Amino acid sequence: MTNLKLAVAATALVALGACTSADRFGPGSGGAASGGFGADGGIAGSVNDPTSPAFFNETIGDRVLFAVDQSTLSPEAQAVLDQQAVWLTQNGAYRALIEGHADEQGTTDYNLALGARRASAVQNYLISRGVAPNRLQTISYGKERPIQICSDETCYSQNRRSVTVITAGAGV
């Protein structure tokens, strides 16, 4: 048990080093390639702890995907966001930064605007499910931060995403 705790602590140190801000849990997708869903696992508590950001990132899922040029939430996306909303309402010590992203098939300006639209669609949905608006912030990265780097639909479909990044703090 002691050994396990040590391992978790070591992972946390590495992950903090790679994070873009100190109060941010989980890799999100604003930083370097993390490969996806909570690859850095233990940083924000155990996946087995339903109140942990790690649980949010990996068990619920921190992201939803979009069709080309669209910001409409699919039924699958809504199901993920329903669970995100429940988690956020039950874990009031956190807030969320919602990142909107686009794939590379588009111009920079338009993709920034499209990412903003996607992040906003997620924000509005979470608010409609009871999350306080002052706990949610949005940002668009346009096509600046792809998570998959090939140039075909298998990658594009993963890059057209919004990522709900859990951060410390009860709201602004």
Place this chain on the structure above:
Amino acid sequence: MKVLSSLVLGLVMALASPVAAQERSGPLRIEITQGVIEPVPIAVAPFLAENTAASDFARQITAVVASDLVGTGLFRDVPKNAYISQVSDFNGAVAYPDWKAINVEALVTGAVTLTSDNRLVVKFRLFDIFTGAPLGEGLQFAGGTDSWRRVAHKVADQVYGRITGETGYFDSRVVYVEETGPKNARAKRLAIMDYDGANIQYLTDASSIVLAPRFSPTGDRVLFTSYESGFPQIYELAVGTVTKRALQVDAAAMTFAPRYAPNGQTVLYSRSEGGNTDIYRLDLASGQRARLTSAPSIETAPSFSPDGSQIVFESDRSGNQQLYVMPAGGGEAKRISFGQGRYGTPVWSPRGDFIAFTKQNAGRFHIGVMRTDGSNERLLTASFLDEGPTWAPNGRVLMFTRESAGAAGEPALFSVDISGRNLKRLAMPTAASDPAWSPLLP
């Protein structure tokens, strides 16, 4: 004069009908087939060093003048070893028959002096070999030794201008985004360089994402978007001092895609709030803002007409990206793009005659131009990803970003004539994107 004026005519014809074959009488023949023109042979004779200290400069200046002219695709520099007579006296008589014999149509001669106070003085002359007469007066430029490239560009601009009737574009700079690192963790920083890739200087560090720099009409300031605050916001940077300031137009919302008005005092930008992006105007002196569009669709990438009376921008109000023109104060917008596909990043030519744009259609990207009413659309390039044209100061050449596909894909800067000729990649040490061309330097 006859030969060179027919060259001017040839250029105009080339712009009007880029793929029509042209036959003309006389020794000068410009054939334009599939967008390819036969470059006119010229001789840029080695500039003479009038004192020993000037000899390196003379050699380097000659090379830059030749490189500028040949780089346009309009000229071919006849090799020195083909010369029958050498230019050994800047004021000596030109041996026209010797140049005519090797089919040279225009001769550039020059002389360089390094003064005792370390200044370069560069004189040049241009001769029309066919008519056997000088083309314009001899001219002299002076500058510090560190500005030898600029002096060379000014000579080349004069030669280009006298032969084509167009203003040159060589004495100009380009601000762009340098890109390093892997595709999923790109580091970006603003950089500035001469139009030909020389003299690279960095304007920001790589600690935050920077996007889409844009020159002021006088070239002394640059607008750009940075994530420095954690969120995209627009900034203004003074090129001379490399100092930047946040324009603080709106800390609560994302702002991006800034561009100066021709007066240099008004800035257009996009602002996203609640997922909706519209176009706004900022007066730099008063800080006063005005909203110019108000629609639930995406309105972005605004660009003023050179007279400041109109704005071209992109909007997806019709269901996908298209180009629209509205009055400078906002108001009813008229759609001008009607072809297949999606249109974005419109930029009004500094001459006012064309709008350049990015087009996406059937999985390909193109740089194109159209008249300002949307007529005469012509696509100049095609690739996996071409984006973001910027005009040369004379409105006759475009620079843009071309990105290669795949996991190792990266962007590079390319340029192309508005006739579609002379597509080429700029030689640069790193990946680069988002170029913006300065006005001609003073």
